[in-house]
Amino acid sequence: MILEIEAVTKSFDGGRRGLWRRVPKVVALSDVTLSIRRGESFGIVGESGSGKSTLARCILRLEEISSGRILFEGTDLAKLTPRQLQRLRARIQIVFQDPYTSLNPRMSVHDILVEPMEIHRDRLGLGARGRTDRAVEMLERVGLGVQHLYRFPHEFSGGQRQRIGIARALMLRPDFLILDEPTSALDVSVQAQVLNLLHELQAEFGLTYLFISHDLAVIRYICDRLALMHRGRIVERGDAEAIFQRPETEYARTLLAAMPDPDPDRSPFL
Amino acid sequence: MALLEIRDLHLTMQSFQGTAHVLNGIDLTVGHGEIWGLVGETGCGKSLTGLSVSRLVATPPARYPRGEIRFAGRNLLDATEEEMRSLRGRRIGMIFQDPATNLNPAFRVGEQLVDVALHAARHEPSLLGAPSSRRALRAAAHDLAVEMLDRMGIPDAAARVHDYPHQFSGGMRQRVLIALALIGQPDLLIADEPTTALDVSVQAQILRLIHGIVRDRGLAVLFITHNLGVVAQLCSHVAVMYAGNIVEAGRARSVLKHPMHPYTRALLSSVPAAGTRRGSLRGLAGAVPDLVHPPAGCRFASRCAQAEPGCTHTIPPLEGTSDHRIACFVTMRENRVLA
Amino acid sequence: MSASVAPAIAPSGESWRRRFYRFRQSWPSLLGLAIVLLMVLVMIFGPYLVRFPEHLVGQVDTESRLMAPNATYWFGTNEVGQDLYSLVVMGTRVSLLAGLAVVVLGASVGITLGAIAGYFGGWTDEVVMRLVDLKLTIPGLILAMAVATALGPGLLNMVIAIAISWWPGYARLARGEVMAKKEETFVTAARALGAGTFRILHRHILPNILSPIIVKMSLDIGFAILMVASLGFIGIGVRPPTPEWGSLLAIARNNMPDAWWTAIFPGITIILAVFGFNLLGDGLRDVFDPKARR
Numbered sequence: 023m024i025l026e027i028e029a030v031t032k033s034f035d036g037g038r039r040g041l042w043r044r045v046p047k048v049v050a051l052s053d054v055t056l057s058i059r060r061g062e063s064f065g066i067v068g069e070s071g072s073g074k075s076t077l078a079r080c081i082l083r084l085e086e087i088s089s090g091r092i093l094f095e096g097t098d099l100a101k102l103t104p105r106q107l108q109r110l111r112a113r114i115q116i117v118f119q120d121p122y123t124s125l126n127p128r129m130s131v132h133d134i135l136v137e138p139m140e141i142h143r144d145r146l147g148l149g150a151r152g153r154t155d156r157a158v159e160m161l162e163r164v165g166l167g168v169q170h171l172y173r174f175p176h177e178f179s180g181g182q183r184q185r186i187g188i189a190r191a192l193m194l195r196p197d198f199l200i201l202d203e204p205t206s207a208l209d210v211s212v213q214a215q216v217l218n219l220l221h222e223l224q225a226e227f228g229l230t231y232l233f234i235s236h237d238l239a240v241i242r243y244i245c246d247r248l249a250l251m252h253r254g255r256i257v258e259r260g261d262a263e264a265i266f267q268r269p270e271t272e273y274a275r276t277l278l279a280a281m282p283d284p285d286p287d288r289s290p291f292l
Numbered sequence: 293m294a295l296l297e298i299r300d301l302h303l304t305m306q307s308f309q310g311t312a313h314v315l316n317g318i319d320l321t322v323g324h325g326e327i328w329g330l331v332g333e334t335g336c337g338k339s340l341t342g343l344s345v346s347r348l349v350a351t352p353p354a355r356y357p358r359g360e361i362r363f364a365g366r367n368l369l370d371a372t373e374e375e376m377r378s379l380r381g382r383r384i385g386m387i388f389q390d391p392a393t394n395l396n397p398a399f400r401v402g403e404q405l406v407d408v409a410l411h412a413a414r415h416e417p418s419l420l421g422a423p424s425s426r427r428a429l430r431a432a433a434h435d436l437a438v439e440m441l442d443r444m445g446i447p448d449a450a451a452r453v454h455d456y457p458h459q460f461s462g463g464m465r466q467r468v469l470i471a472l473a474l475i476g477q478p479d480l481l482i483a484d485e486p487t488t489a490l491d492v493s494v495q496a497q498i499l500r501l502i503h504g505i506v507r508d509r510g511l512a513v514l515f516i517t518h519n520l521g522v523v524a525q526l527c528s529h530v531a532v533m534y535a536g537n538i539v540e541a542g543r544a545r546s547v548l549k550h551p552m553h554p555y556t557r558a559l560l561s562s563v564p565a566a567g568t569r570r571g572s573l574r575g576l577a578g579a580v581p582d583l584v585h586p587p588a589g590c591r592f593a594s595r596c597a598q599a600e601p602g603c604t605h606t607i608p609p610l611e612g613t614s615d616h617r618i619a620c621f622v623t624m625r626e627n628r629v630l631a
Numbered sequence: 632m633s634a635s636v637a638p639a640i641a642p643s644g645e646s647w648r649r650r651f652y653r654f655r656q657s658w659p660s661l662l663g664l665a666i667v668l669l670m671v672l673v674m675i676f677g678p679y680l681v682r683f684p685e686h687l688v689g690q691v692d693t694e695s696r697l698m699a700p701n702a703t704y705w706f707g708t709n710e711v712g713q714d715l716y717s718l719v720v721m722g723t724r725v726s727l728l729a730g731l732a733v734v735v736l737g738a739s740v741g742i743t744l745g746a747i748a749g750y751f752g753g754w755t756d757e758v759v760m761r762l763v764d765l766k767l768t769i770p771g772l773i774l775a776m777a778v779a780t781a782l783g784p785g786l787l788n789m790v791i792a793i794a795i796s797w798w799p800g801y802a803r804l805a806r807g808e809v810m811a812k813k814e815e816t817f818v819t820a821a822r823a824l825g826a827g828t829f830r831i832l833h834r835h836i837l838p839n840i841l842s843p844i845i846v847k848m849s850l851d852i853g854f855a856i857l858m859v860a861s862l863g864f865i866g867i868g869v870r871p872p873t874p875e876w877g878s879l880l881a882i883a884r885n886n887m888p889d890a891w892w893t894a895i896f897p898g899i900t901i902i903l904a905v906f907g908f909n910l911l912g913d914g915l916r917d918v919f920d921p922k923a924r925r
Contacts, residue, residue: 069491070462082823111825124816128838137834138824179579180334190820209333209518214562214575221571236491239521243564243573266566280496282521284563286545289525290496291503308652 024060024198024230025081029053030090032073032080050076052254054090060197063224063231065245065262067238067277073254074234078200081232082116083107094198112142115191119203121183125175131186132157132171138193146194160189164219181212185219192227200232205240217244238281242266250274293365295479295512296322296345301359303340303536306352312583314340316536316591317359319610322480322529327506327513329523329544331559332533335580338516341533342482345514346384347376363480382412385473387466389485394469395457401468402453405437405475406430412476419477440471444501463494467501474505484516499526520563524548532556535580535591537607542616552627553618554596590620598622653918660914666907673723680720686713687721687874697890707892709882715893718874719900725875726904729790730856734848736794741801742844746832748802749809760806763799771796772861779867789868793858797851804847808840815839842919850912853905860901876901 032051051073058064068074079085081092083099092099094110102110118124125134135157139146148156158168164185175183184204191199201220205213217240224231235241241248242262249259250273258271269275283289303315315337322328330338343349345361347368361368363384368376380386388394396404410433413420420432434453441449444467457465466486473481483502487495503526505511515527523530523544530548531541532555540553551557561574578595581587587594589604596603600622608619618624654660673680681687682705692712700707706715748759766774771793778792812818813836821835856876862868863877876897883893 069493084819084822108825111823114823116820116823118816118820120816124820126817126821126835126839129834137821137826141825141827141830187820190824194824210520210562211333211558211576214564214573215577217564218571218573218575238492239564242566243568243570276493280492282492282495282499282519282525284520284524284548284560284565286524286548291500291525 023057024095025056025058025232026091026093026096027054027056027077027081028091028093029055030077030080030092031088032076032085033088050254051080051087054251054254054256056249056256056259058230058232060230061224061228062247063233063245065241065248066232066234066251067236067241067248068251069236069277071253072251074251075202076254077251078116078202078232078234081200082114083110108142109145112138112145112194113196114198114200115194115196116200116202117184117187117191117204120207121180121187122175122207124187125183125190127175130172130174131161131166134175134186134190135160135193138190142194156193157189160193161186163223164189164192165215179212180208181216184208184212184216188216188219188223192223195227197228198230198232200234202234203236204233206235206237213240220244238266238278250277294321294323295364296320296514297360297362298341298345299360299362301341301344301361302357303337303344303349304355304357306355307584310584313586314354314536314583315344316586317607318536318538320531320538320541322512322514324479324512325506325510326529327502327515327527329527329530330514330516330533331518331520331523331530333518333559333580335535335583336533337536338533339484342386342484342514342516345480345482346380346386347371347373348386378415381408381473381478382415382476383478383480385476385478385481387469387473387481387483387486389488395465395472397457400454400456401441401460402434402437405440405453405468405472406433408472409433409436409475416476436475437471440475441468444468444471445497446471463490463497466490466494466498470498470501474511477509479512481511481513482516483513485518486515487522488517488519495522502526520548520560532559535586536583537591537619538610539592539620540616540618541610542612542614546616550616552616552623553592553620554598554623555592558595651918654914657914657917659910660917663907663910663912663914666903667911670723670727670904670907673720674727677720677724681717683714683717686717697886697893699890700892706896707890709879709893710886710890715879715896718879719876719896722874722876722879722897722900725786725869725873726856726859726877726901729786729793729859729869730852730904732790733793733797733855733859734851736790737797737851738801738844738848740794741798741803742805742837744798745802745805746809746837749806750813750828750832750836752810756806759802763802766796766799769796772858775858775862776865776867779862784868784870786869786873789859789862793855793862797855800851801844801847804843805840808843809836812836812839846912846916846919849908849915853908853912856904856908857901 030051031049031053033047033049035047054077066074066077076085080087087100094114099110132154136153139148139153139156158171161167161170166182166185178186204220205216208216221244223229233241233244245262247260248262248265249256250265251257252273258265258269258274265274266278269278298318298320301315301318305312305314318341320328330341332338340349345363345368356369363379395401409420410429413429413433420429420436423429423432437453438449441453446452446464446467457468460468487498490498499522502513506513517523527544529542530544531538532547532553533539534555540547540551540556547556548560551560558574558576562576564573576595581591581594587604589606590608593599593603603621608621610617610619611624612618678684694712695704695708696710696712698704698708704714704716706719709715744759748756774796775792778795779789782788782792818831818835821831859868860877860880863875864881866881869875869878879897880894883897886893
């Protein structure tokens with residue numbers, strides 16, 4: 023097990039609105055338990071507001087959990103010293119949904135890719151030259167080229183930007199990659215290419231994927247196991263193919279039935 | 293005569309880089325009771341086709357150098373703005389992608405529905421019966437608003453007409469928008485990605501709703517989407533667009549089950565299905581051509597695996613039977629050989 | 632819709648060519664730019680343009696006092712016979728530099744405080760923003776007068792005095808922009824990579840909030856010049872013989888209405904400077920933030 027999530031609950035304090043009125047507490051995750059094996063692709067499926075992105079933020083420690091534990095290779099994330107947390111950041115990375123907002127518009131591709139190595143300069147021991155070389159190597163690996171190095175994000179298409187986002191996440195050679203709806207903003211032909219790239223990279227870099235999506239077809243294509251989330255809870259989990267073929271809960275059945283099938287013979291209206 | 297006939301429609305758009313040839317000879321015929329799916333990827337011109345029918349593309353920067361859009365026989369490209377206003381909401385209903393931005397947040401949804409109903413009734417008095425006074429007319433419009441919300445499956449419609457848009461969830465707001473589009477009892481509904489922002493379970497409900505209305509009322513629908521699954525479920529016909537051209541069109545079953553154009557085939561093989569082996573998804577390499585300097589001949593040629601030198605000389609015409617037409621020289625020739 | 636066709640407006644992601652194109656399309660922006668460039672040139676080459684350098688160090692020439700504009704004295708002379716043209720030209724240096732210094736100083740302090748308040752929020756935010764509110768209850772000119780009087784005369788003291796009343800606007804602007812930008816995904820990405828607070832503010836947030844700040848600064852330079860002139864006019868600030876537009880105007884009061892030129896030329900120059908920077912600022916706003924137009 024590379025990641026174990028034990029009975030995690032996360033609630034957001036409403037905070038104050040105006041002088042006196044308190045906004046009620048929102049429970050984003052309640053009693054979530056999961057474990058993810060090294061090298062697998064684990065899918066989290068859910069509709070908007072199901073808590074799937076909050077879970078990702080909690081794993082990255084961008085958000086503190088209210089109760090429960092998250093263990094990465096057996097270490098409790100909440101107990102890390104700032105130094106250890108910094109080291110962990112190099113090992114758990116994320117690719118975001120929107121390729122248009124996830125890259126800093128004022129930074130060139132070079133600066134975007136080199137930044138992770140600058141942040142972790144102490145442990146990498148690479149000079150400026152070495153960092154650039156490594157950035158170019160990764161850029162080529164994700165299907166772009168050295169000629170793109172000094173361009174800015176607005177000069178790229180959505181698919182290309184997503185490749186840059188993937189390259190940035192892989193710069194520090196992480197073990198664990200969270201993919202938060204990485205293809206939902208892309209056209210299907212581009213989505214197919216990005217999914218294939220992710221598949222190749224997983225084998226090549228020995229990555230474990232936590233793949234978050236609302237697209238059941240994509241999850242089925244990429245994931246070995248999955249968990250279905252609904253309103254902050256896990257309603258069903260297990261082997262992906264098994265869930266697709268024999269959903270156990272009512273919610274899973276509803277969701278599967280609602281998934282639009284590109285085969286006209288399976289239209290519910292015929 | 294079909295309800296909507298688009299013939300050789302060309303649209304250019306003045307942009308910073310120059311004149312972009314955005315629509316390049318669109319031919320499309322939509323009859324009563326037909327749901328046409330207009331599919332294609334970002335920038336293929338599907339939304340602009342829909343907006344052109346309702347004449348909502350600003351001119352300039354846009355220009356229509358050639359072609360016509362005949363709605364019930366009338367060429368809409370010659371219609372005055374006045375004339376278009378009487379058609380929109382009344383005979384042509386529209387739904388757009390984002391339900392949040394297309395309702396006025398400052399007015400109750402009931403008021404917005406009543407406004408559209410009154411506007412439509414000016415051009416079609418039978419819509420609200422023959423009320424004796426302005427007050428009775430308003431009351432009739434209000435009743436119609438409640439009835440529409442009810443038909444859209446909004447629970448407790450009589451009370452909810454008094455709510456403001458923000459009091460509705462995303463899916464419910466989309467239903468309100470559909471009610472708004474349909475309250476004038478239009479003949480044609482243009483729906484531009486109406487379910488893209490919604491969860492799949494809500495999407496399924498909306499599709500069922502549209503399907504039911506078409507079945508009951510013989511409405512014609514132009515359903516613009518990038519989701520082939522939605523097309524397969526809902527549409528009777530489909531037109532696949534690429535870079536401003538329709539490359540394949542016909543009955544949805546025929547096109548989706550036996551796609552012939554290389555682009556349609558690539559598009560369909562990009563969608564993962566049950567049993568697709570990981571890493572075997574095909575996708576499509578390359579990029580959409582520059583529309584300011586479009587290539588001569590077939591616009592798909594640069595990304596096409598079966599392109600021949602001849603493909604880059606002339607634009608292939610959309611040929612075939614009314615059930616299934618494609619615009620591809622190579623496929624047409626090979627099919628003739630086989631036949 | 633097509634990204635390549637309908638140009639989606641992405642203020643920070645646009646090419647400079649397109650931005651300049653938009654700037655070039657409006658003649659007021661170009662006029663503003665021309666006026667500002669002219670002022671800057673006069674500031675730089677002032678010593679070479681001056682016709683009577685000795686008048687700038689206090690030398691008087693009673694023979695030729697209060698002469699109307701003529702071929703020798705282009706803008707006429709003042710009551711001690713100094714060439715007004717020379718005084719106005721050299722006044723450009725003082726006014727422009729003072730205006731610029733006020734804005735740069737005010738902006739640096741304001742942006743630093745505002746960015747810290749916006750990024751950290753909580754009580755830091757409370758303290759800074761209450762300070763801003765407090766400042767905003769006192770009219771700028773009054774505060775500047777008070778501080779200038781307390782610090783004593785001199786160019787530097789005047790700049791400090793005005794800057795003190797100038798930072799809150801920048802603090803507010805920077806705070807709002809930072810609060811909006813810190814929620815952007817690329818900032819989250821940087822945090823996930825382990826970037827520290829300084830790096831996030833300096834590499835990711837500040838470069839992305841610069842546009843509105845530059846716009847505000849260019850608009851403000853005009854007002855700062857006006858403020859410098861106002862303080863000069865009421866006699867606090869730069870002391871003669873250093874030529875300064877506001878004080879030239881103040882002296883001219885005694886000679887009105889007969890020696891109209893003593894007031895008209897410094898007056899027009901002030902108007903021109905304020906006008907130029909405002910046009911430029913509006914043009915820059917169109918370039919950086921096309922949505923705010925009209």
